[in-house]
Amino acid sequence: MAKKALIFGAGLAGTCLAHRLLSNGIEVKILDQGSNYSSAVAAGMVNPMVFRRMNKSWRLDEFLPEAQAFYLEMERELRTQFYHPIVIRRFFSSDEERESWQSRSEEEAYEPYLAKLTASDLAHTAALNTFGSGRVKNAFWVDAAKWVAQHMAYFNERGVLEQKEFSAQLWEPQLRKYDGETYDFVVFCMGYRQKEEQTFSYLPLQQTKGQTLLIESAQLSETESLNRKCFVLPYGNGRFRVGATYEFNNPTLHVTEAGKEMLLQNLASLGAYEPVVVEQSAGIRPTVLDRRPLMGQHPIHQGVYVFNGLGTKGYMMAPTLARELVAYMLENKPLHSETNISRFADRTR
Ligand SMILES: Cc1cc2nc3c(=O)[nH]c(=O)nc-3n(C[C@H](O)[C@H](O)[C@H](O)COP(=O)(O)OP(=O)(O)OC[C@H]3O[C@@H](n4cnc5c(N)ncnc54)[C@H](O)[C@@H]3O)c2cc1C
Structure with missing residues (x-):
């Protein structure tokens, strides 16, 4: 019988991990509460x-x-x-x-x-x-918004995804049991909200808010992404994503006038005058002070893992890190030492 894995969170970390597990013959279930404020908001x-x-x-x-x-x-x-x-x-x-x-x-x-x-x-x-x-x-x-939306549909159609909020009352970590069902592997991929959950709350995850603008401008290059003080990403038809702010230890999800002003000021240094702001978005990056991801097995609960801390470069790192985590889970291959949560073992004492 195939081994079973439960993943909490269908953002970038959870979706990459699910693909890697499925291609290794593992039966996967993902639980996600349905609204994403990092992977879907990112510029990608x-x-x-x-x-x-x-x-x-x-x-x-x-x-x-x-x-x-x-x-x-x-x-x-x-x-x-x-x-x-x-x-x-x-x-x-x-x-x-x-x-x-x-x-x-x-x-x-x-x-x-x-x-x-x-x-x-x-x-x-x-x-x-x-x-x-x-x-x-x-x-x-x-295309980050598309990545998340298409994956919700893809995993939904295949009966892999369940849209529900995680409930601590249903979770028995010592038995790897959730909602009455026992799994061979349970992986927490909850992004910035990992802090709210007990199992891995000892990890030093930070919440770094970021805001971006969607603008229309006739002056910017449609073929190059410009970078100075901010980035500008061309989406076609005269539309561009401009980002991003870095607001440390800020878990709020609302957009601010100050964020907008700062991005517009930075944008002016790239020669874009009087852009039309079509939309402003905010999200929260799961970051770590040492700028390395958080991966590995819980120090007490065997078979319970975390995949988080993807920070500002998640879209580049996640495919490799997901493969490495699966090799660690299934074949006991050591993780890259800079990514392993064992570096924070002293915080559990
Ligand atoms: C403004 C902004 C711009 C960015 N730009 C880039 C960029 O250009 N390039 C890049 O590589 N990275 C960028 N990033 C960073 C990138 O988005 C992150 O590294 C990555 O998406 C984090 O993925 P994740 O799966 O760990 O977290 P998330 O995307 O937050 O996924 C976590 C999932 O867990 C679910 N969840 C959480 N708690 C619960 C619960 N209690 N019950 C059920 N489900 C739950 C959520 O619904 C969510 O879908 C940006 C981030 C922001 C905010």
């Missing part, structure tokens, strides 16, 4: 670079190709388009930043990601700066 951008340090993103060479292959596979599986390659144009904020890009782009390790600076990059006039710009290669974005 996958940027190989961390501009602040002009470094590649953590484990980039592992995550990026696997994510690209995974999203293309999911497009075939769900018969819909999620994956959109895009060039990111970064506007430099100083001579130092341009020089640091220049020298990075000459390193072999950065060749797949940083285009060599051309005269037209340096003279690019879209942004109000005099330092020039550079292009990032191999970036893409996932």
Whole structure:
């Protein structure tokens, strides 16, 4: 008989994990309360670079190709388009930043990601700066709202998903039993709301609010994602997503005038004048101070796991991390040491 897994949460973490478990022959059930405030609100951008340090993103060479292959596979599986390659144009904020890009782009390790600076990059006039710009290669974005909505429908149709709020009264962790049913594996993928639930409440999960705008503008590039102080993602037909704010330790879900003003101010530095704001959204990222995910088995309850803390780069990391968590659950393969919740073992004492 197939082993059974129960997943709490059908956001990015829960859906990627469900696919990985199903393809390993595990019977999966997912419980989700039905409204998502992170995976569905995200811009879904996958940027190989961390501009602040002009470094590649953590484990980039592992995550990026696997994510690209995974999203293309999911497009075939769900018969819909999620994956959109895009060039990111970064506007430099100083001579130092341009020089640091220049020298990075000459390193072999950065060749797949940083285009060599051309005269037209340096003279690019879209942004109000005099330092020039550079292009990032191999970036893409996932249509995040579509990812969540299509997965709710996909798992619903297959009888995998149940739309319900988690209830602590129905949960017996020592028996891996929920609502009277025993599972071989139970995985908590509740995003920022994990804090409300007892089993993994000892983990230092933070709630980092983010707001974005959907705008219309005639001045912005329809083919490149611009980046300086904020990002602008072209959606076609003159519409763009602009983001995002970082509001630490803020679990509220309402949009604010201050958030909107800040994004519009940042946008002005990219040369977009008088954009029409079509919509403003807010969500909450599940983040961790050490910027590493939270994965692994509960220190006391065998067979009870967590997959969380995807932070700002969830769409790049989740496909690989979900595979690694499944290999840990099914084959006892060690997790990457920086992701394992064992690093917080002292908080359980
Ligand atoms: C404004 C914003 C912009 C972002 N932009 C990007 C970006 O460009 N690129 C990128 O990679 N990442 C981005 N992110 C981050 C990304 O969204 C997250 O890393 C990722 O989506 C987190 O996924 P998750 O599945 O852990 O959490 P969630 O998406 O929050 O999923 C958790 C799920 O659990 C369910 N749940 C929670 N509690 C309960 C309960 N008690 N009972 C039942 N169900 C429950 C919820 O309904 C939800 O569906 C952004 C986030 C925000 C807020």
